[in-house]
Amino acid sequence: MTPSSSYRPAAEVSGPPAGAYAHAPGIPALSAEPLDVVGLLSRAHHPGAGAVVLFSGEVRDSNRGQAVLGLEYEAYAPLAEKLIAEILAEACGKWKLHIAVAQHRVGTVAVGDSAVVVITASAHRSEAYAANRYIIDRIKHEAPIWKCEHYADGTKEWGNNCNCHAVTGDIHKHIYETDPKPQP
Amino acid sequence: MKIHVYAGLKDYFQPEFELREEIANTDELRAVLVQINGNAGPLLSTCRFAVEEGFIDKNFKLNAHDTVVIIPPSSGG
Numbered sequence: 001m002t003p004s005s006s007y008r009p010a011a012e013v014s015g016p017p018a019g020a021y022a023h024a025p026g027i028p029a030l031s032a033e034p035l036d037v038v039g040l041l042s043r044a045h046h047p048g049a050g051a052v053v054l055f056s057g058e059v060r061d062s063n064r065g066q067a068v069l070g071l072e073y074e075a076y077a078p079l080a081e082k083l084i085a086e087i088l089a090e091a092c093g094k095w096k097l098h099i100a101v102a103q104h105r106v107g108t109v110a111v112g113d114s115a116v117v118v119i120t121a122s123a124h125r126s127e128a129y130a131a132n133r134y135i136i137d138r139i140k141h142e143a144p145i146w147k148c149e150h151y152a153d154g155t156k157e158w159g160n161n162c163n164c165h166a167v168t169g170d171i172h173k174h175i176y177e178t179d180p181k182p183q184p
Numbered sequence: 185m186k187i188h189v190y191a192g193l194k195d196y197f198q199p200e201f202e203l204r205e206e207i208a209n210t211d212e213l214r215a216v217l218v219q220i221n222g223n224a225g226p227l228l229s230t231c232r233f234a235v236e237e238g239f240i241d242k243n244f245k246l247n248a249h250d251t252v253v254i255i256p257p258s259s260g261g
Contacts, residue, residue, distance in 0.1 A: 057261045073260065076190055076253055078237045104260055116261050136261060144234075144253075145260030146191035158192035162257040171232050171257070172239065 029084040030075055032107045035114040046098035049121035053128040055136055057116040059109050063159075067152035073106045073115065076144040080104070087138045095131040097122045102135055104145055115147070134178050141174040185213075186251040193231070193256055196224035210242050213252060231256050 027040065041054055059071050088100040099121035109115050116139065120132040139145070141162045150156045164174040185203045189196075197217070207213045210233045218225045233240050234253040246252065 074191055075260075076188075076234070076255060079234055079239075079253070079255075082237060140261035141258055143258055143260050144190065144232075144255045145258060146256060147259050148191070158195070158256070159259060162259065165230055165257070171230060172241070 027101050027103055029081045029102060029104060030077055030106050031103055035103055035105055035117050037114050037117055040101055040103060040117055040119060044099045044101055044119040044121050046121050048123060049098040049128075050123055051125035051128040052099070052119065052121040053125070053132045055118045055132050056114045057136065058114050059111045061111045063149055068111060069150045069152055070108055070110045071115065072108050072148040072150065073104070074146050074148070075104070075106050077106075080143045080145050083143050084139060087135055087142075091120070091131045091135050095120070095122060095127040097127065097131055100131065100135065102139060104139065104143070106145075130178070134176070137176045137178050141176065185246065185248055188251065188253045190254070191256045191259070192227055193224065193254055196221045196227070206248070207246055209244060209246055210240065213246065227256060228254070
C-alpha cells in the first residue's frame with residue numbers, strides 16, 4: 001500500500017521531547033479492588049490528545065472448552081509495579097504519548113469483570129493504538145502476574161503462561177504480537 | 185537463603201521457605217529445588233529469578249543472605 005499524503009510515522013509527529021510526558025498520573029499499577037474503568041478513563045484526557053484508546057482485558061466464561069467461574073490473580077508486586085512503570089515510560093517516549101495508564105487486578109475477579117486496563121492518549125490515533133497494544137503485550141509477557149482459573153467442575157489451574165522460551169530458547173526473551181512478522 | 189515462590193510453584197513448595205545449602209547461582213538453586221521436589225522440575229526450568237526486585241541471570245552470584253524470588257512464566261492480562 002502507498003502511504004497517503006497525510007501519512008506520518010510516529011517518529012515524525014511533532015510534539016514535546018520524549019520523557020516530557022505524564023504517564024500513569026498517580027494511578028497504582030496493581031489494584032485489589034474492582035477496576036474503575038470509567039473512572040480511569042475520566043483521568044486520561046489531555047488537551048494535546050486527539051485520541052484516547054482504552055483496552056480492558058476481561059474475564060471470559062470459558063477456556064479451552066471448560067466453563068470458568070472466575071480468576072484469581074497473584075503478583076510479585078514490587079517487581080510488577082516497577083516493570084509496568086518502565087513499560088509505560090518507554091511507550092510514552094516511543095510514541096510521544098500524553099497519557100499512559102495501566103492497572104492490573106490482583107485477587108479474585110469474576111466473569112465479565114475487568115482484569116487489566118490500558119489507556120493511551122496521543123495527538124493522533126495511530127500512536128495511541130500502537131502504544132496501547134505494545135503496553136498490554138509486554139505486560140502479559142513480562143510482568144510477574146499470574147492467573148489461576150477456577151472452573152465450574154471445582155478444579156483450578158495456574159495457566160496460560162507465556163511460552164516464548166520454547167521458541168526463543170531464553171526465558172528472558174519474548175515474542176510480541178507487535179513484532180514484525182517474519183517474511184515467508 | 186530465603187526463597188519466595190509464586191503461582192504454580194506453590195503446588196510444589198511452601199510460598200516462603202529457607203535453604204541452608206551453599207548455593208552459588210540459579211542453576212545450583214534450581215538443582216537443589218528439584219532434589220526437594222522432582223515434580224517441579226519442568227516448571228522450574230521455565231522460571232525467572234529475582235533478587236532485590238530485579239531479575240537476575242545464571243551468572244549472578246547468590247549469597248546466603250539473599251532473598252530469591254522464583255518467578256514462573258507470566259500469565260497476566
